[in-house]
Amino acid sequence: MSHESSRVTPIAMATDSGNDESLTELHSDNHSVSQTDVVLDADVTRTQSLPNSDKYSAGTVDVEKAVQLELHPEVAEGGWRSWLVVFGAFLVQAATLGHITAFGVYEAYYKEIRLSQTSPSAISWIGSTQFGLMFGLSLVTGPLVDAGRFQLLLYGSTILYATCEFTLSLTKPEKFYQVFLAQGLGMGIAMALSYTPSVIVLGYYFRTQKRALAMGIATCGVAAGGIVQPIMLNNLVSHGVSFANTVRYNAAVNTAMLLIASLIMRDPRSKADLTIKKAKVNIGAFFRDVRYVLLVVGGFGVSYALFFPAVYIQLFSFTKGLPQTFSFYSLSILNGASLMGRAIPGVIADRYTGPIPMIIAMACGVSVTIFGFLGIRDQSVGGVTAVAIVFGFFSGGFSSLLAPTFASTTKNEGEIGARIGIAVALGGAIPCLISPPINGALLTNEYHWNRPVYLCAAFTVTGTILMLIERAIHYSWFRRTKRQGAVRSFSPTENSSEMSAKMALEEEADVKIDIANRT
Template sequence: MGDMPSSLSVFLRGRHRRSYTPISMSISEPHTFNDGRWSISSRSDKLGTTISEVEQCSAIGEGDDGGLDGWMTVFGGFLIQAATIGHVNAFGVYEDYYKRVYLSEESSSLISWIGSTQLSLLFGLGIVAGVLFDQGRFKLQLYTSTLLYILCNFMLSLAKPHQFYQLFLSQGLGMGLAMGLIYSPSFSVISHHFRRRRSFAMGIVAGGAAIGAIFQTIMLNYLFESLGFQNAIRANASLNACMLIIACFTIKCRPRMVKPEEEKRNKSYLNVLSFFREAGYMIVIAGGVLINLGLFFPAVYIQLFSFNKGFPRTFSFYSLAILNASSVLGRVLLPVIADHHDPLLVLIPICFSVGVSMFAFLAVSSIAGDAIVAAVFGFFSGAYSALLAPTMSSMSKSEGEIGARMGIAITFAAISCLAGPPINGVLLGNEYTWSKPIIFSGACIMLGCICLVVAKYYHTTEVSAATASSASSEISHFRKDENSSTISGQN
């Protein structure tokens, strides 16, 4: 083997293969050669990044992409998504049943606060859940959220008719808090096991939301009619409890990815501050806020929409299931493209398609039209939801900040998730003027798509500037070492 070069450049790879952060480390530090690559025992370098971060990022090699633990973790994440966001995506069933039977005296806007609060807490706790995940407390989050979720889900079955506060506290607040603790970490933990196929693995996990929404929708519609509200909720809660308990046993978190507590707290704090100075990242978040403001209108109102249009009751019950079934394909198929291209670049045309399909609801006048529009919207909205995590991952500079970046993005998304459904309910009114909320939702999605286009430009500029700066630093360092060697030789 030839001489080792005078300086060793170690590159931390982000999710996107074309994004690198060069770190130069002097070979004067103790080093060994293991398994075909150099290992440096020093724990500091010129950019203040610890060597443990390099070890974490290189822990997942090209040949170690998944494995049994990895795919078991994907299965566990799939179950978590089915029990959490899958249940939220079935809220259209609750909205319809509450409006017709259980809360018949309340407005659609007030009822939607239950679902929007649940959804906003699911997203809003993202920054807390993300930082806890980066500190290595994933298992504590998983067990705590499972216990709280099961308790509140069964408490929902005790709620009495026309008692809004009982439904809000158990379903909106309690279950929302439980979901928020585990939703984003169930995506982030995939980064412990996958690199090359990370978007595909995250797409499978995201598919759990759609699969869960399908059977939760059908199950709740059938059981509400046959068993009544309380027994239907108990049966549904038992199913959700089983899925979460199985997830507790199947998800594996790699210990070597976790840093010491003191070091991790400091670095998470510094990283979080630096995120807000990245124009591309912040514009993506702004786009996500606008898109989410209109994205959940069909999930909350499509069953009521179909019923109000005069379509058969049987079809109306399955309209939400059609939307969620088509989203399975979008969540699993399109993320595969993101494994070979920039996820943000793939996300832009998908968001445009979501906006177009939203406006298409204005033209629905038949069962066939409703089914087609719901299926197209579900396909592209599912792809959008599945690509959010890979997009945030691709904008990360190291593995250790993925959880925090995703958490911040999801937390901001909670703002629009809380406001969107009630705003749509107010626009809908008691006269059921469907054009108003549809136009509002479509316009918000299109504005968010424009933000993503701008964000792509800024992100590309930032990456180019960072690459040029790093290259200049490397050249300067190399010349300095070369000059030092020359002087030593002359002496």
Template sequence: MHDIESAGSDAAIEASGETKESSEGPLSQLGRIISKTSTQNFGPPPDGGWFACMQVVLVHLTVIDTWGFINSFGFFQAYYVNTLQKEPSDISWVGSFQLWLLFAVGVIAGRATDAGYFKICYLVGSAFLVLGIFMTSLCEEYWQFFLAQGVCQGIGNGLIFIPTLTILPGYFVKHRVLAMTAASSGTATGAMIYSATIQALLPQVGFKWTIRVIGFIVLAIQTINLCFLRHRIPPRKSGPILELQAFKDPTYTLMAISFFLINMGVWFAYDYVPSYASTYLNLDQETSNHLILILNGPGIPGRLLPALIADRYAGPINMLIIFSLATGVTTFAWAAVNNHTGFISWCAVYGFFSAGFLGLFPASIACLTENPKKIGIRMGMVFSLVGFANLIGPPVSGALIQRMNGLYLGAQIFSGLCCCIGGIILVIARVNKVGMKLNMRM
């Protein structure tokens, strides 16, 4: 009986909309059709099943193409400094501007996804991302690299990442933290894939064709994802781009401030490990670039292990506190490393703890958002603040290195303080929410 009623209702809606559809232009009809097919509501989240798990894999692939490539920037940092003869702080602007755009564009993309335009965001973002990669292969001057890699890829990443991340809350509730963190571990997977690709191809075919091969890999993955990713949370058509009301929640505001500070410091190592190894430890360029793999390799267990504990026992915010403080302490310990063997060990430890934070903080925002239709906009607002942190953090570190005549101590202290202070603010946010109950899951 229900199916008959639904069919009758759908027929009535279709009949009543014929006149309206006929008066619409082709672009309006296309946008409405894409919006309708890309956002489907199939009832409550299944919390499992093959299709939900397939979405985790597809989001993982998206993170490979966005964050995985970004986490390989340490290679580009060292390569551009040597080939373009620019200061480290100048080169940092390419990577940091790309990160800023990923988060800043995410505000608009997150709200558009909430409104039902996921596929449009993903299609346009994929086009920008692939175009930016192929244009990078043609660049010769600093400003060209900035526009292709910093601006074009940054816009593409912003239109892809946050909309894709909002897919999983529609499929998972009980295992949401684990699902989102498993997907975000694509950061480590992608960094290892693209770093290994660069290491293998660069001596054989040169920079231009190495980047083009990466471009073809990204194009293939984005084509698959565009066909099979499905957003199931029903659209929220009305509402502002920004929901400033959210900042009246002290916990949300404190967490936003915390994430801002931690992200100012956490990316320093990912950008500067190869440069540090070659200039301070006197390692050759190939060995220095291998450290990117060592730094990112522990990121897979570093994301999955704390996610399992958070999902079953502690909650994401409790684990965030531990891993953000551990990241800060490990950054301070970097100053004591003065040999190759010790630096390899340090990279592995830092990669584990920093990955734990980076994997958990998007999931924590989703878990604090009671209305699933507002996950996109709330993630977008926090990520826009985080974007400014990523914009200024690495260049500040580069400027400190330059000011101290090549010494890394000032940048190491700055980054460690950012992570530790951010971790302390997370503790305050937790106390504000649940008090001093140490055994409270949050």
């Protein structure tokens, strides 16, 4: 096929002042591309007969298939290799954030026994430092994944994680600085090296379909770890196992999960693909994208409230006079409910709404449910259970949709890591770093629970409003470009993720056409 016969003509263009977005339809000279799939490579352009496809309107190049055929069959979207990597990401999530969600167990144990002379606010800095580093270092790990350093990050995480958690078992009672260095600082850095990268890499396997589902299944590892690890820690300690041995058993389990993930997870991109992507990332443009900024700041507000139950629900149950056995399981109930929340909304987002409308629905649920903590009476097992289940579902859904939400805002696959990394760092690291200490200071040793609840409610309601404003801007842009005749077949309700994916694939195809024509 000559370069002339493969020439394409842009026939529609739309520009968004915030994003500088462009939508391009590609037509061939003979108007017969609806039955021809153009496979674009850096060195060669060829044709392959394919049946008619209704993925795009007649006369439009099926870029999704063109890009997918560059991948090996086992790596193509939905292949066995893709789902194996999802399982690896599940294990990473269980060992990292799944372990941190069990910090409520440590919080209660440290306050009652091991660090009894330390204030709740100071103890909470251990957990918040873990959270803050894990999310904050996404500013670094996200671009490193884009640059092809995923495997190096995963290996480094496994080694450092094992070293620091086993070191935690050697710390002495009432030695706050030892616990802080091993658990807060060391394990926080170790988790950061694998937590966000394990989700980002899924974006390279699932480009257009089932992305929210795949990322949702992976983040179910957080809920699974959050169910198993608190039960494991509580039962070992309550049956007379020493703190040192309890931590060692837990370290062995987490290290094993990271080792398995290191063996089965791979970055599917070729070196040539990485070279093309690297030159196209413009981080400064992210902050000129008003919609992206609104989502990040809105995510900050909602995320502030998510860490209150994760850190304090077990202590909350203790102070409300609930049986000790139930208090041990309160955190597992919360995380068990989040398991369903991480799976179901992802399916709905992929099939019907897109990730952004669905994450807003989850944010609304969090905003309403946080007030439920104010109505729980003393010794009310049913009250704590009900609030834990409902809050767990909505918080799990919100957390699982963060990555696909920010991935859906990109026009270029090479920006996925940077966009998710920056969003997680700014929208997740700061609130998780400041939320537990501030809430602990408001709580005081007299346990005034209404104070932190009101503050969390203010943050999450504000964040939800900002995300709703983003949707209003999106619909306004859609209607404006629709009137100008520049939008082809995208629906404003649906599929913001699919629209962004198609735009990304078309832009990628344009780059490869240009390379092929020049050679």
